[in-house]
Amino acid sequence: MSTQAQERRTISAGRKGSSAAQWAVSASMAPFAFPAPIRQIALLMVLLFLSVHTDYARAADFQIQPTMLELGGGVKSGAFSVINNGDESINFQISVKAWNQDVNGKDVYEDTKDIIFFPKIMTTGPHEQRAIRIGYKAPLSVNEKTYRLFVEEIPSPKKEADSNAKSKISAGITIAFRFATPIFVKPLKPQESAVVEKLDMTRGVVKAMIRNTGNVHIKLSSVLLRGKTADGTVLFSKEIAGWYILQGLSLPYEAAIPLVNCTDLATIEVSAKPENLAINRTLNVQKDMCAK
Numbered sequence: 001m002s003t004q005a006q007e008r009r010t011i012s013a014g015r016k017g018s019s020a021a022q023w024a025v026s027a028s029m030a031p032f033a034f035p036a037p038i039r040q041i042a043l044l045m046v047l048l049f050l051s052v053h054t055d056y057a058r059a060a061d062f063q064i065q066p067t068m069l070e071l072g073g074g075v076k077s078g079a080f081s082v083i084n085n086g087d088e089s090i091n092f093q094i095s096v097k098a099w100n101q102d103v104n105g106k107d108v109y110e111d112t113k114d115i116i117f118f119p120k121i122m123t124t125g126p127h128e129q130r131a132i133r134i135g136y137k138a139p140l141s142v143n144e145k146t147y148r149l150f151v152e153e154i155p156s157p158k159k160e161a162d163s164n165a166k167s168k169i170s171a172g173i174t175i176a177f178r179f180a181t182p183i184f185v186k187p188l189k190p191q192e193s194a195v196v197e198k199l200d201m202t203r204g205v206v207k208a209m210i211r212n213t214g215n216v217h218i219k220l221s222s223v224l225l226r227g228k229t230a231d232g233t234v235l236f237s238k239e240i241a242g243w244y245i246l247q248g249l250s251l252p253y254e255a256a257i258p259l260v261n262c263t264d265l266a267t268i269e270v271s272a273k274p275e276n277l278a279i280n281r282t283l284n285v286q287k288d289m290c291a292k
Contacts, residue, residue, distance in 0.1 A: 078133075
């Protein structure tokens, strides 16, 4: 059976790596023989695969250095290097957004005039390195300001044609990578602190809310949840990958504890691991917390 399909996808690379970018994928497929529900399921499986393979500090044939930029404290400018490791020129478009987080920890972006940068469009030749210059023009604040620099590859017509020609399947795929690199502007008097603001369990699901109580961002390497019996035996343990928590904000973490373990627990401990802090809290387990 012969099928014809075309897809275009734009992927933002590096989510959990130090560049901390997200994967964003948009796709459209021309009609072909399979029913629509099957096509949708197949597409969702592809998107899921892409969304969980995001721990990259480099993508395609280029990379960005450094992976973050700190301004403030007398430093009002800096630069990123875009390094083309490939054998062909790459075109880029560049933008900067103010970066915040919602109540669920999802990144939120808005336009900003605080950051000036140059260039906004550029071409990097084969094995060439070019600079993106950054400047901060707003006054320093009592709280840290956070931004992201977006460097997005613009697929060339030749690259699209080559991708389609080399494809061994009926669908030609064009992939464009985008980095979202953090820019932090330190406050007048940086203060780093965080707490486990809330820790509880209902129906066997333990939930921990970690709040950044300082005026600068923190980055958690991981969050560890452990359930212990009265004699200290560990019956349950789960380590969850951490992420940035911007100043003044909270991020929830949770885990389901199997009933066979939950009813024997006396305590649940949560510990988070930012670079310069120790964040811990203990919950005394009651039997009704495990009831389904």
